[in-house]
Amino acid sequence: MSRRDVFQKAGFGLLWLCMAANIVFLGAILWFIAVRGLPAISWEFLTAAPRDAMTAGGIAPAILGTLYLTLGAVLVALPLGVACAVYLTEYSPKGWAVNAIRVSVNNLAGVPSVVFGLFGLAVFVKGAGFGVSILSGSLTLAMLTLPLIISASQEALVAVPQSVREASLALGASRWETIRKVVLPAALPGILTGVILSVGRAAGETAPILFTAAAFYLKGYPDSVFSEVMALPYHIYALMTEGTHPEAQTRIAYGSSLVLLALVLAMSMLAIYIRQRQRRTYHA
């Protein structure tokens, strides 16, 4: 074996190890949560509201709340983020202003989530007067996920070959038609990757909804976007830090964690499914 072969073998071995480590960590987390969470899961757990000071009953309001907040965040962040990415990649003249926007988008991604929470409290809850509500929470989560969607969309847009844009323009299409009918559809799978990442992020965050949307305990279900909601991450936090029946609450907390994981995975699967279908039509 030559030196190059040795290096190549060692390189592939290292890559394999990294991948294996990843899978082991992921597997360990799933296993840990599943073993502790599964006993708590039942039909009632998934469909009923909490009872007896959250030591019994289900977590349905929290599941629903998380769904609302996540969907709300994606509904706001997706059009905004894609529009921003389109502007940055397709329209904006190159120059310091655009670079400044790019840099701030990237920095936005590094802002701690609790800061987003405070921002949401000041701007949406107080400033806009939306109160502690689904709306305020969704908007705050949207701010948080915006950088993810923008950078994924930008990457996807840049990856669309220039030759395809030229083909469209050469047929008499305007730049806007070219973007809307050719570039965006071709970039859609990549954009959906951004959505997948955002969904996971938005569903799992506690800090941004702490002051803006989440309620510790609610009897009923939310009836409008101005209602407070229960949400899974905050519910888990509350169960583990407050209350008087630690054992019963811990059991429910693990059950809730399992549900949250399943929810995030399910949403990701849905996005992956859409992306695959898109790929099948667009690519051979």
Next chain:
Amino acid sequence: MLSTAIENPEARPPSGPVTVNAGSTAEGETTGFEPKMSARGVNFYYGPKRALKDISLDLPPRMVTAIIGPSGCGKSTFIRLLNRMNDLVPDARLEGEILLDGFDINRPACDAADLRKRVGMVFQKPNPFPKTIFENVAYGPEVNGLRDRLALEERVENSLRRAALWDEVKDRLRESALGLSGGQQQRLCIARCLAVEPEVLLFDEPCASLDPISTAKIEELILDLRRQYTIAIVTHNMQQAARVSDRTAFFLMGEIIEVGPTGRIFKAPRDRRTEDYITGRFG
């Protein structure tokens, strides 16, 4: 409102249509026709770099004009000026006039998108959209306002037939265009172009990335189309120019060295450099 000016010769630009000596070319050989398109004293700059020097060239109607010359001599630059694709290049500058039916295509009243509907382009590398075969061909007519489903289907079929692709794809119109072979993709691009019903067709080395059989099919197609359209084709391949074109222009370092009937250019080139190029002594 502005955009209709080009369709409508009555809507005269401030200077009026430019009168051109019927069919005269740079070196005074006549083609006997009012040119469909012509370049008059064109200089083109990429930033400070001058890529075209005082180019004057006519495209006679319903004829194929071949543009030959070594790499980097400005063939693509020139042909892309004819449908204003170079508008997209930042810091580029054009001097001189390019006329379509006697009207300057760069006058303010002329909309680039409207111009490109009349002057279609097929690129060097096949560039189908990542869409189905049907959607690829239907795209141009749709963008230009054809909504009726039946009319659209008819347009797609006719265009594919004219591009000699219909029989190969009629059963897979709903499949991705990216699944076609390179040669089929290029014919699809031609069909997509024909579907807009242009008057002028520009080909920029359409066979550069194709195998000989696909190349032969494209050449056959150009011969088929040449009496209905005004065609300009850039090619590296001397035999191709000889086979498909009526007239040939030889470019060298941004200048036209010689232009004339293809047979004459190849049999009796007047300029030493043309002779050197076509006999393969350089380039």
